[in-house]
Amino acid sequence: MNRKWIVLGTAAAVVLAFVAGVAVFTNRATQEVKQAAQTNNEALVRPHSPVFGNPAAKVTIVEFFDPSCETCRAFYPIVKSMVNASFGQVRLVVRYAPLHPGSDTAVKILEAARLQGKYWEALERTLAAQPQWASHDRPQPDMIWSLISDVGLDMARARADADGPTIDQLLRQDIADMQALKVDRTPGFFVNGTPLRDFGEAQLKALVEQELKKSATR
Amino acid sequence: MNEEQPIAPHGDGRNAAFWTPLFLAWLLALLATSGALFLGEVMGKTPCVLCWYQRIAMFPLVLVLGMGLFTSDVRSVRYALPLVGVGWGIAAYHLLVFWGVVSEGLVPCGKGSSCADADVQVAGVVPIPLLSLTAFSGILVALWMARARATT
Numbered sequence: 144m145n146r147k148w149i150v151l152g153t154a155a156a157v158v159l160a161f162v163a164g165v166a167v168f169t170n171r172a173t174q175e176v177k178q179a180a181q182t183n184n185e186a187l188v189r190p191h192s193p194v195f196g197n198p199a200a201k202v203t204i205v206e207f208f209d210p211s212c213e214t215c216r217a218f219y220p221i222v223k224s225m226v227n228a229s230f231g232q233v234r235l236v237v238r239y240a241p242l243h244p245g246s247d248t249a250v251k252i253l254e255a256a257r258l259q260g261k262y263w264e265a266l267e268r269t270l271a272a273q274p275q276w277a278s279h280d281r282p283q284p285d286m287i288w289s290l291i292s293d294v295g296l297d298m299a300r301a302r303a304d305a306d307g308p309t310i311d312q313l314l315r316q317d318i319a320d321m322q323a324l325k326v327d328r329t330p331g332f333f334v335n336g337t338p339l340r341d342f343g344e345a346q347l348k349a350l351v352e353q354e355l356k357k358s359a360t361r
Numbered sequence: 362m363n364e365e366q367p368i369a370p371h372g373d374g375r376n377a378a379f380w381t382p383l384f385l386a387w388l389l390a391l392l393a394t395s396g397a398l399f400l401g402e403v404m405g406k407t408p409c410v411l412c413w414y415q416r417i418a419m420f421p422l423v424l425v426l427g428m429g430l431f432t433s434d435v436r437s438v439r440y441a442l443p444l445v446g447v448g449w450g451i452a453a454y455h456l457l458v459f460w461g462v463v464s465e466g467l468v469p470c471g472k473g474s475s476c477a478d479a480d481v482q483v484a485g486v487v488p489i490p491l492l493s494l495t496a497f498s499g500i501l502v503a504l505w506m507a508r509a510r511a512t513t
Contacts, residue, residue, distance in 0.1 A: 146377075146380060146430065146433065147431055149384070150384070150387075150427060150430045150431055153384075153388060153391070154391065154427070157391050157392065157395055158395075160395075161395045161398070161399060164399055164403070165399070165403050168399075168403050168404065169403070327405070
């Protein structure tokens, strides 16, 4: 009987050590990300990025976004309705984190549509059809061209813009900022500079609420 | 395995000189398993293909040897040894890949993380496959001792 307790006690000790290790590690990682967000504050919002909602809103949600990412697709309507329901107090800044193969091409197409003022239409179509074009082992981002062919773009110009240096530069800057801010998965949210560490819809809403309250007392 | 070897009957803890080495083997498997889970799930290092095969050999050892300890059943050694042997072989191969002795082309590691990646290290110095090989070797020695003690 004694030996059974040795086994159980050892197992319990290892499990406890594991849990403690998780706590220490996540705490340290959270500190690192917060630090990165503070020291690289200017990397959060760049003037070149798409903004949804009131540009002068008090609360800014920065989303590092990957068009191929399923969770980004699932969060799109959530974030959109948060901005819409805020009466101009919350805005969304879209940054790119092309972590999947083919995402860079998709981003370039979306940005080409933005140059002609059709960004959100193109984005919504791209996300709606994500299961078709964004298979992770065989992505076909060029399919997006046909998805957005009827939103009213000058397609020849859009194709030239997508391959042009302006959009390339924008994407490079976003990738550099993503690395500086230690974003390694998408969607990566920051609310007024505070990273959303404990990921989830409720947690994001709570963080936005908290920032709204802070801005109200200011 | 020697057929004449006396087998501890189920639940018999009286003549259990094998228990301590069996416990050591189990402890090593338990530490290796929690270490692998910590690296993968908490630190977010994606296991490469060879890492997965080693995990497949290592994780069940915790349960097989744990049951052996719990019921003082030396037969658990017999069931654990093939897993340890396979795991040891894959760990050794992985280390050769990591050190560049064998080219990775032999095993298509595909996308995800590369088995020969320098990132496959703990604290920047100890390669994970070396840790794995050490764990499998320790378990092998401990199980061999358990078997030797059970037969005498």
